[in-house]
Amino acid sequence: MPASKPPKFLARNSYRRRRMIDAARVLPLVASFLFFIPVLWRPSETPEPDTARGWIYIFAAWVVLIVAALVLSRLLERAGRGADEVADDAEGAP
Amino acid sequence: MVPFNILVAVCLAYVCLLFVVAFAAERRAEQGLARWLRSPVIYTLSLSIYCTAWTFYGAVGYAARSGLEFVTIYLGPTIVMAGWWVILRKLVRIGQAQRVTSIADLISSRYGKSNLLGVIVTLICVVAATPYIALQLQSVTLSVGVFASETPEGWALPDQGATALWVAGGLSIFTILFGTRNLDANERHHGIVMAIALEAVVKLVALLAVGIFVVWGIAGGIGDVIDRVNASPIADWPLKPARWMGLTFVAAAALLALPRMFQVMVVENSDERHLATASWAFPLYLMLMSLFVLPIAVVGLGTMPEGANPDLFVLTLPLANGQGKLAMLAFLGGFSSATSMVIVCSIALATMVSNHVVTPLWLSMRQGGVRAPGDVRGLVLMSRRVSIAAILALGYTYYHLSGGSAALAAIGLISFAGVSQILPAMLGGIFWRGATRVGAALGLSVGFGIWLYSLYLPSFGPDGLLSARILAEGPAGIGWLKPQALFGIEGLDPLLHAVFWSLSLNTAVFVGASLLTFPNPVERMQGLAFVNAFDQDPGVRGWSRGGVEAEDLLTMSQGILGADEAQEFFQAEAARQGKGGFLPETTPEFIERLERRLAGSVGTATAHAMISQFAEGAAVSAQDLMAVASEAQQILEYSTQLEAKSEELARTARALQEANDKLKDLSVQKDTFLSQISHELRTPMTSIRAFSEILMDPELPGAMQQKYAEVIHEETIRLTRLLDDLLDLSVLENRKVQLTIKAANLHDLLDKAVQAASNTRPERSFVYNRDTAAEHMPVITDTDRLLQVFINLVSNARKYCDAERPELTILTRKRGGRIIVDFIDNGTGIPRESQRLIFEKFARLTDTQRAGGAGLGLAICREIMVNLGGNILYLPGQGGAAFRVSLPVKPESQQSAEAA
Numbered sequence: 001m002p003a004s005k006p007p008k009f010l011a012r013n014s015y016r017r018r019r020m021i022d023a024a025r026v027l028p029l030v031a032s033f034l035f036f037i038p039v040l041w042r043p044s045e046t047p048e049p050d051t052a053r054g055w056i057y058i059f060a061a062w063v064v065l066i067v068a069a070l071v072l073s074r075l076l077e078r079a080g081r082g083a084d085e086v087a088d089d090a091e092g093a094p
Numbered sequence: 095m096v097p098f099n100i101l102v103a104v105c106l107a108y109v110c111l112l113f114v115v116a117f118a119a120e121r122r123a124e125q126g127l128a129r130w131l132r133s134p135v136i137y138t139l140s141l142s143i144y145c146t147a148w149t150f151y152g153a154v155g156y157a158a159r160s161g162l163e164f165v166t167i168y169l170g171p172t173i174v175m176a177g178w179w180v181i182l183r184k185l186v187r188i189g190q191a192q193r194v195t196s197i198a199d200l201i202s203s204r205y206g207k208s209n210l211l212g213v214i215v216t217l218i219c220v221v222a223a224t225p226y227i228a229l230q231l232q233s234v235t236l237s238v239g240v241f242a243s244e245t246p247e248g249w250a251l252p253d254q255g256a257t258a259l260w261v262a263g264g265l266s267i268f269t270i271l272f273g274t275r276n277l278d279a280n281e282r283h284h285g286i287v288m289a290i291a292l293e294a295v296v297k298l299v300a301l302l303a304v305g306i307f308v309v310w311g312i313a314g315g316i317g318d319v320i321d322r323v324n325a326s327p328i329a330d331w332p333l334k335p336a337r338w339m340g341l342t343f344v345a346a347a348a349l350l351a352l353p354r355m356f357q358v359m360v361v362e363n364s365d366e367r368h369l370a371t372a373s374w375a376f377p378l379y380l381m382l383m384s385l386f387v388l389p390i391a392v393v394g395l396g397t398m399p400e401g402a403n404p405d406l407f408v409l410t411l412p413l414a415n416g417q418g419k420l421a422m423l424a425f426l427g428g429f430s431s432a433t434s435m436v437i438v439c440s441i442a443l444a445t446m447v448s449n450h451v452v453t454p455l456w457l458s459m460r461q462g463g464v465r466a467p468g469d470v471r472g473l474v475l476m477s478r479r480v481s482i483a484a485i486l487a488l489g490y491t492y493y494h495l496s497g498g499s500a501a502l503a504a505i506g507l508i509s510f511a512g513v514s515q516i517l518p519a520m521l522g523g524i525f526w527r528g529a530t531r532v533g534a535a536l537g538l539s540v541g542f543g544i545w546l547y548s549l550y551l552p553s554f555g556p557d558g559l560l561s562a563r564i565l566a567e568g569p570a571g572i573g574w575l576k577p578q579a580l581f582g583i584e585g586l587d588p589l590l591h592a593v594f595w596s597l598s599l600n601t602a603v604f605v606g607a608s609l610l611t612f613p614n615p616v617e618r619m620q621g622l623a624f625v626n627a628f629d630q631d632p633g634v635r636g637w638s639r640g641g642v643e644a645e646d647l648l649t650m651s652q653g654i655l656g657a658d659e660a661q662e663f664f665q666a667e668a669a670r671q672g673k674g675g676f677l678p679e680t681t682p683e684f685i686e687r688l689e690r691r692l693a694g695s696v697g698t699a700t701a702h703a704m705i706s707q708f709a710e711g712a713a714v715s716a717q718d719l720m721a722v723a724s725e726a727q728q729i730l731e732y733s734t735q736l737e738a739k740s741e742e743l744a745r746t747a748r749a750l751q752e753a754n755d756k757l758k759d760l761s762v763q764k765d766t767f768l769s770q771i772s773h774e775l776r777t778p779m780t781s782i783r784a785f786s787e788i789l790m791d792p793e794l795p796g797a798m799q800q801k802y803a804e805v806i807h808e809e810t811i812r813l814t815r816l817l818d819d820l821l822d823l824s825v826l827e828n829r830k831v832q833l834t835i836k837a838a839n840l841h842d843l844l845d846k847a848v849q850a851a852s853n854t855r856p857e858r859s860f861v862y863n864r865d866t867a868a869e870h871m872p873v874i875t876d877t878d879r880l881l882q883v884f885i886n887l888v889s890n891a892r893k894y895c896d897a898e899r900p901e902l903t904i905l906t907r908k909r910g911g912r913i914i915v916d917f918i919d920n921g922t923g924i925p926r927e928s929q930r931l932i933f934e935k936f937a938r939l940t941d942t943q944r945a946g947g948a949g950l951g952l953a954i955c956r957e958i959m960v961n962l963g964g965n966i967l968y969l970p971g972q973g974g975a976a977f978r979v980s981l982p983v984k985p986e987s988q989q990s991a992e993a994a
Contacts (some may be wrong), residue, residue, distance in 0.1 A: 001616065008821055010704075021179065022607075024178075024180075025177070025178035025180055026181060027176045027177060028173050028174070028176045028177030028180065030176075031172060031173040031176045031177075032173055035169045035172075035173065035342060036338075036339060036342075038162070038333065038338060039333075039335040039338055039339060041133065041334065042171075050323050050324070050329075051161060051162065051323050051324060051328060051329045051331065052319075052320040052323040052329075053386050054162055055162060055323065056320075058165055058169075059381065059385065062172065062377065062381045063381070065172065065176060066374050066377050066378050066381065069175070069176050069373045069374035069377065070374040072371035072373075073371065073373050073374060076179075076370060077370055079369070087823075092454075
């Protein structure tokens with residue numbers, strides 16, 4: 001049985017958790033970006049009507065966002081259970 | 095086609111179902127079986143009150159008029175939910191830590207517990223919500239009208255005002271019944287939350303069903319719908335980028351600042367982790383709610399006759415296609431959206447009005463101020479009930495006066511823009527320590543003023559509340575003050591114009607004034623507690639020790655929390671400090687916790703005002719201020735640990751000190767005991783000796799002989815009784831007493847006790863206040879011994895109660911397998927320093943002659959109660975001497991035998 005390598009990072013769990021928290025902070029920015037793209041559209045000026053495409057885009061973006069939030073909340077919960085409040089002191093300060 | 099009377103019947107049945115569900119949820123919660131009532135799913139569903147009738151009916155109309163723009167109203171909240179980690183999590187944490195009761199309470203608490211801010215926020219919320227409630231009533235009336243207009247058969251169509259009136263009345267009854275059951279806003283309204291969750295499911299299912307029917311029943315599937323979208327007039331909808339972003343922003347702000355959303359999201363939240371689920375589940379709900387809006391609008395525009403109201407396509411499309419049952423479901427969906435919004439909104443507003451307007455007013459007006467005892471609890475509950483009815487009445491009046499305006503969506507957006515004025519003060523409060531009360535008050539007022547002037551008042555139309563001249567030329571002809579073109583910027587969309595100016599000036603004034611003013615100490619501490627809500631450190635304390643009497647605090651708390659709850663809280667706090675009884679040390683920590691507890695019922699500002707009446711001049715110490723000013727929290731943390739240790743030591747020392755005091759008292763008592771007992775024995779002995787010497791005289795007449803013999807006999811009886819008592823006590827103290835367990839009715843025991851005690855000072859007329867109905871409960875114990883305790887307490891009251899018209903109140907109740915009997919008289923009570931001595935042997939507070947006993951009565955009572963597995967305590971703060979006897983319903987040995 002080969003000896004397992006020593007881990008490269010200490011406190012892997014709390015590191016992971018902190019990055020998950022970063023992701024949770026970025027998510028609303030991603031959401032705003034996705035939802036503000038329609039600002040570039042000009043539905044009344046396009047020669048071919050493309051409102052239906054816009055409709056499909058918005059709902060597709062919505063679904064992507066929901067899935068991302070779902071995955072992120074699961075990961076955060078799991079990481080939170082593993083790393084038990086380790087990151088809390090780091091992110092409590094403003 | 096659905097006949098109108100069937101519609102009414104289904105509607106009534108649905109309402110009954112809601113009552114039953116709410117009632118069942120309350121029952122289960124009372125029995126402690128409500129784990130699933132606190133699940134994240136229920137939490138997410140309760141958030142769905144964001145989707146009101148405006149969403150249910152209005153979104154389709156909105157889409158028919160402005161294309162995809164309707165979706166911004168749901169994209170904003172989605173962005174906020176996706177960012178739950180940043181804002182919502184902090185709000186919920188603060189809400190729980192500070193026991194916040196409403197959004198007005200949050201703002202008032204953050205800015206130094208200022209009631210002025212509470213009043214401003216309450217005012218904004220009430221003004222903004224009234225048209226919104228009117229809108230809900232209007233939507234129900236309109237939808238009823240759809241059914242009624244096409245059905246000549248059935249009951250006669252009630253006029254529209256009557257429908258709205260019935261709905262408003264029914265809703266206020268439901269809300270008062272389930273929304274004001276308990277005072278503490280942090281206790282969950284299980285019934286209401288459950289009913290709302292059910293309504294959330296109904297409206298989602300209804301809208302999805304209508305959508306599916308429209309896409310696959312009327313149109314030919316998704317491909318056909320896409321073709322129809324591109325062919326319809328909606329395809330050329332005017333997308334205005336500024337409006338798109340502005341509306342998304344306003345909707346996001348509204349999710350945070352709407353009083354009803356704050357109520358379900360923060361106040362009713364029972365677990366921070368539910369937010370994690372809601373962060374994706376609530377956007378999913380919103381997405382599903384808006385999924386079929388565009389198809390319904392397009393198909394409606396294409397197939398319905400010209401001039402049909404697009405706001406009602408959700409109902410009229412199924413009806414026009416002969417789907418009566420589907421239309422009925424849609425109707426219930428719309429009904430659900432309207433009612434759930436109104437219920438939660440009126441609870442949230444009523445809490446604000448009662449906590450920030452009515453209670454402070456009443457407290458300042460009544461004689462004696464805060465210190466006067468009184469039933470604050472009853473007042474707050476009553477004012478909350480009246481407020482609910484008043485808010486619904488206001489909504490109804492608005493509906494009645496406005497006569498139902500044309501487009502539903504307009505009112506909704508105006509209301510959103512109004513509440514979003516709270517956003518700068520709210521976000522500034524939780525992220526910026528420098529935000530001050532003056533800044534928040536000025537910012538809120540400026541924003542609210544501009545919103546009123548540029549959006550709310552013009553919304554009543556030209557010559558409504560603002561004259562057409564002012565609208566067109568500005569007040570007194572000043573062009574740059576035109577309500578809808580402030581500062582000469584013409585041509586903007588009125589909503590966008592108002593949102594832009596009100597929010598930007600609001601923020602600018604808020605920030606500017608905060609930078610220029612200086613916060614007071616309480617503000618700075620609250621700011622620290624809010625901004626650093628996630629720190630482990632409990633934070634600096636607002637109270638230093640200031641000679642507050644725990645008994646005064648208990649008397650006041652009983653008026654607010656109710657007697658039971660206040661006593662329980664005080665007892666638990668005393669136990670936490672390692673003390674027995676009901677009166678904890680008035681440490682800053684304890685006062686802080688008491689204030690929080692009271693804040694959960696009457697709001698932070700009022701609770702603070704009430705407590706500061708007692709702890710005058712002791713609000714903030716120099717040390718606390720240093721802690722606030724210091725940025726070096728790490729050093730503080732270390733000292734906090736030390737402090738915790740020294741606190742522990744202090745507590746031990748306190749306990750030791752108390753034990754020592756008691757020992758000293760006891761040793762003094764031992765000495766007195768010896769002299770007492772010799773005195774007690776000597777007095778009868780002396781008279782026995784004297785009279786027996788006289789009896790020895792053979793020439794004594796017979797009558798005299800008889801008389802002296804009687805005296806001797808009486809004195810020996812007294813001696814025997816004293817010795818009996820002493821023996822009894824020693825047997826009881828050594829736990830060697832033989833108990834004869836019998837079952838009895840508590841009522842009979844109390845009757846006997848009152849009877850037996852009536853020969854103590856029989857010349858006094860004595861009034862007994864008893865609740866005979868509550869007394870009938872079985873008790874299994876040594877009934878003779880228990881009776882002995884009761885007799886002793888009643889005769890003590892007869893003996894010592896010094897009121898002019900003595901009264902004794904006997905209260906009985908059962909709680910958690912224990913029977914509790916309180917004996918409360920209306921005399922002056924027992925002074926604090928004597929309270930812990932009265933259960934000791936030979937402790938007599940008055941002079942011996944008047945008492946006429948040896949002072950063993952209460953000592954025996956205490957020992958008896960300990961032998962019966964219960965206890966007897968002195969209950970302070972009841973306005974007289976009060977004793978609480980508590981004992982298990984059945985003996986413990988029997989209970990454990992049953993359990994095994």
